[in-house]
Amino acid sequence: MSILYRDDALTIKLFPFRGQVVGAFSVNYLMFSISYMVIAAGGVGTYIVGFVILFEWVCPERRTFAATFAQIPFGIGFLYTIFVSYFNHDWFVLQLIFAVPNIFFLLVYPFAPESPR
Numbered sequence: 001m002s003i004l005y006r007d008d009a010l011t012i013k014l015f016p017f018r019g020q021v022v023g024a025f026s027v028n029y030l031m032f033s034i035s036y037m038v039i040a041a042g043g044v045g046t047y048i049v050g051f052v053i054l055f056e057w058v059c060p061e062r063r064t065f066a067a068t069f070a071q072i073p074f075g076i077g078f079l080y081t082i083f084v085s086y087f088n089h090d091w092f093v094l095q096l097i098f099a100v101p102n103i104f105f106l107l108v109y110p111f112a113p114e115s116p117r
Contacts, residue, residue: 014042014106015038015039015041015042015045016038016039016042016043016046016102017042017099017103018038018042019035019036019037019042020035020039020095020096020099020102021095021096021099022035022038023035023036023039023095024092024095024099025092050070051067051070054066054067054070055067081098084098
């Protein structure tokens with residue numbers, strides 16, 4: 001298990017986390033908007049990497065089923081956002097709470113297989 005050649009994927013995964021932390025400490029609207037543009041770009045890159053790995057793991061007969069169920073975490077993420085926002089009304093703390101799950105993904109990263117082949 002070598003993470004030496006996977007630095008590009010790790011850099012893509014760090015974009016949303018960095019953007020969320022910068023967004024929490026933003027002092028004006030322009031800084032906040034640019035940080036969320038970085039979050040969006042990193043999120044798309046992370047999604048594509050995960051989707052490719054999903055398609056490599058699943059047999060061709062089940063790919064439609066797997067791709068459909070790969071969208072479920074988005075719905076769960078929306079519900080998570082609503083739930084956390086309902087109980088926390090401080091914007092700064094809310095931004096940091098949304099950045100915390102990315103730390104978990106960074107800790108799991110060295111143990112994830114590079115490719116199922």
